Amino acid sequence: xxxxxxxxxxxxxxxxxxxxxxxxxxxxxxxxxxxxxxxxxxxxxxxxxxxxxxxxxxxxxxxxxxxxxxxxxxxxxxxxxxxxxxxxxxxxxxxxxxxxxxxxxxxxxxxxxxxxxxxxxxxxxxxxxxxxxxxxxxxxxxxxxxxxxxxxxxxxxxxxxxxxxxxxxxxxxxxxxxxxxxxxxxxxxxxxxxxxxxxxxxxxxxxxxxxxxxxxxxxxxxxxxxxxxxxxxxxxxxxxxxxxxxxxxxxxxxxxxxxxxxxxxxxxxxxxxxxxxxxxxxxxxxxxxxxxxxxxxxxxxxxxxxxxxxxxxxxxxxxxxxxxx
Amino acid sequence: xxxxxxxxxxxxxxxxxxxxxxxxxxxxxxxxxxxxxxxxxxxxxxxxxxxxxxxxxxxxxxxxxxxxxxxxxxxxxxxxxxxxxxxxxxxxxxxxxxxxxxxxxxxxxxxxxxxxxxxxxxxxxxxxxxxxxxxxxxxxxxxxxxxxxxxxxxxxxxxxxxxxxxxxxxxxxxxxxxxxxxxxxxxxxxxxxxxxxxxxxxxxxxxxxxxxxxxxxxxxxxxxxxxxxxxxxxxxxxxxxxxxxxxxxxxxxxxxxxxxxxxxxxxxxxxxxxxxxxxxxxxxxxxxxxxxxxxxxxxxxxxxxxxxxxxxxxxxxxxxxxxxx
Numbered sequence: 001x002x003x004x005x006x007x008x009x010x011x012x013x014x015x016x017x018x019x020x021x022x023x024x025x026x027x028x029x030x031x032x033x034x035x036x037x038x039x040x041x042x043x044x045x046x047x048x049x050x051x052x053x054x055x056x057x058x059x060x061x062x063x064x065x066x067x068x069x070x071x072x073x074x075x076x077x078x079x080x081x082x083x084x085x086x087x088x089x090x091x092x093x094x095x096x097x098x099x100x101x102x103x104x105x106x107x108x109x110x111x112x113x114x115x116x117x118x119x120x121x122x123x124x125x126x127x128x129x130x131x132x133x134x135x136x137x138x139x140x141x142x143x144x145x146x147x148x149x150x151x152x153x154x155x156x157x158x159x160x161x162x163x164x165x166x167x168x169x170x171x172x173x174x175x176x177x178x179x180x181x182x183x184x185x186x187x188x189x190x191x192x193x194x195x196x197x198x199x200x201x202x203x204x205x206x207x208x209x210x211x212x213x214x215x216x217x218x219x220x221x222x223x224x225x226x227x228x229x230x231x232x233x234x235x236x237x238x239x240x241x242x243x244x245x246x247x248x249x250x251x252x253x254x255x256x257x258x259x260x261x262x263x264x265x266x267x268x269x270x271x272x273x274x275x276x277x278x279x280x281x282x283x284x285x286x287x288x289x290x291x292x293x294x295x296x297x298x299x300x301x302x303x304x305x306x307x308x309x310x311x312x313x314x315x316x317x318x319x320x321x322x323x324x325x
Numbered sequence: 326x327x328x329x330x331x332x333x334x335x336x337x338x339x340x341x342x343x344x345x346x347x348x349x350x351x352x353x354x355x356x357x358x359x360x361x362x363x364x365x366x367x368x369x370x371x372x373x374x375x376x377x378x379x380x381x382x383x384x385x386x387x388x389x390x391x392x393x394x395x396x397x398x399x400x401x402x403x404x405x406x407x408x409x410x411x412x413x414x415x416x417x418x419x420x421x422x423x424x425x426x427x428x429x430x431x432x433x434x435x436x437x438x439x440x441x442x443x444x445x446x447x448x449x450x451x452x453x454x455x456x457x458x459x460x461x462x463x464x465x466x467x468x469x470x471x472x473x474x475x476x477x478x479x480x481x482x483x484x485x486x487x488x489x490x491x492x493x494x495x496x497x498x499x500x501x502x503x504x505x506x507x508x509x510x511x512x513x514x515x516x517x518x519x520x521x522x523x524x525x526x527x528x529x530x531x532x533x534x535x536x537x538x539x540x541x542x543x544x545x546x547x548x549x550x551x552x553x554x555x556x557x558x559x560x561x562x563x564x565x566x567x568x569x570x571x572x573x574x575x576x577x578x579x580x581x582x583x584x585x586x587x588x589x590x591x592x593x594x595x596x597x598x599x600x601x602x603x604x605x606x607x608x609x610x611x612x613x614x615x616x617x618x619x620x621x622x623x624x625x626x627x628x629x630x631x632x633x634x635x636x637x638x639x640x641x642x643x644x645x646x647x648x649x650x
Binding site: 166180246260262298299 | 503
């Protein structure tokens, strides 16, 4: 049996998972960790996570044929380089693939962007199973995504495909972290939602958010607080989330009208907390804007199924496609 | 040698072309024709165009192995049905594939949307040669397009891919022919450009367009008049076209950030008349909005090369992929 290990580099933790060649999950492992020591230390933590997963699964390291690593930034599969990863403080390219290969006894390492890996994981093991064409949209601090077309992860000609959060939907809209204006991320990420709610409260509109943050002793508007305020019908939160859901619906329609996939999967922190009720607002907007309406119901708009594990499982599965060293 | 015939159904003419199995163009033929007699008559005209092309090429009809037909509306390749074709007055589905097969001695017929076929033609024989991932954007009365991904025309899960003109770029913008608001077609097709110029003139702004239309005895703002007014630096036309070019640049960036193709081809009537100068306005806007900028110059933004023949040649080439009857 051939095993691969996936390792996903989050902001505060390393996840690792092992899958076998039948796409079965053997084990998943989590390491809490701090990332303030630079790429070399991070690579060591990831390698440690990989070896821990192998031990947890009571496998021998020689059973492993390849590693798949997911990183929160633009990656180049051909070179194994992560161009940058702002959440980790990486502003220059990091040859993560080569670093991990060296730390892991020369095993081949596939490097993939975390949301691409997450889309792949959802496609193979989660909400995308059985479809050939799937789009993943992950709503969190930012908005990311990935495309599976004809049963393959689309990396694009320059390894730059799937930048779903930076589709411009309001050319003179708010400035995005990327420098452009009116990206869907600038309009409807958790950060954008937080900003709009804060503005509303600062300008004097009453909202339960203030109370909830005090009670839970939070300085940040977490997805959990958002969910509670939404459930209680708070008018500010309702208005802001409905506007965001409208953008996600229009985004979905734009993607469907361009590439016509079979399934759209919504994941990420905001969706995990608010998925069902929010998706029920996204769907009608999306379907209304499909150009081909006669069979619109063939396009499913569904919540993600794997939560935090989507990326690491996707990475582990992608490693099965790695060329042997 | 295996030959196929392409036939493209325009608003006022039928084009037909023959290509051989080496993707060489044997002949192209044009028939001026009127289409006010319904689908049956149109199908007969198309069949006539096919037989005329075969005769023009001094081939025998038995040399032809398949037909590719391009139609101005949504098509379903599996069934050979054209869902509708507003320009031809077809508001109900027409089984054009079956009709042509019957008129053409039982030959297999592939039906494809005209801009998809045009993108395929440009990819195989025109401005897209040598690339694996190409997006065609055709700016005319409307805006249409097509995608070649990994060397294949993308039809999509529901034969609905490539509706580039209906990407929403201004959610509360002007109403589009499709019923949605703020589609790029509603913002920057020739019809939209015409509408904005007419509004400016009606509200009293001086423009050379009025003179040019009088001199050329035209009641409609043709692409030729637009080109003359633009060349003369007319302020109204300059402003409206620059705004349109900005939308095409943003549209390009949206497509590139989503699917990361190698080449974007701009064609259609407006581009044919104004291509070089307009494209030089589109490119900087597009490149500025690419998320991955380090190798942005690897994505070429180029004018179409085949003019009116793109669709018919694409249809003829697609017919080589037809399953034998």
